[in-house]
Amino acid sequence: MIKYGFECEYFCFRKGVPVLIPSPGLPHDECGYLAECRGEPHTDPLKAAYLFLAEEEKLHTQARGYKVTLRKLPYLQLSKEFERQALRTFGKPRVTGERGNMYGKDYDPSSTIARAGLHIHFSNTVVVKERDRTIQEVPGILDMPRIIRTLDKRFAKEIEAAQRVPGFYEMKAHGFEYRSLPANIDAPRVGQVLADLHL
DSSP states (O other): OEEEEEEEEEEEEETTEEOOOOTTTSOBOTTSSEEEEEOOOBSSHHHHHHHHHHHHHHHHHHHHHTTOEEEOOSEEEOOHHHHHHHHHHHOOOOOOTTEEETTSOOOOTTOOEEEOEEEEEEEEEEEEEETTEEEEEEEOOOOHHHHHHHHHHHTHHHHHHTTOOTTEEEEETTEEEEEEEETTSOHHHHHHHHHHHOO
């Protein structure tokens, strides 16, 4: 059974100025300047998108309690001092070996742009039964290339406008995560594209 999950990153501001995520407090990425929101996974991609939107509303309410606002900006130019402060405070680990790009592309290592994305999780659980009794649930096969190519093609203009690179993914224990969409993409639009794929 295929499940979809939506996750988004947001830049954090206080009085119009980018700030580190209040910690402990808001859920955040390892970098320390991107808040994160994850919706409950669902077998219907549109329902997964709307479950995400409900969680997003909760996150914005929580952020107001810390007197910060969260913005869905696809990218932001951050100062070197701000990035150093984030590294000192949060100590972001190196990119894991589970991340890759289907086309062998990568970002320019000299780029000073910080990016925020809308990530889509995919899992496919197969239930193994014996005599009407569930023995175990195991990961099933997903057509990663078809999913990635479809999303890359459908949102090519948005990916380019956000200075992102198509084809990024990260392998997960539950399946994989597509990582090329910018944060300002509307989740239900993505959900509809996935629903039309009929995975």
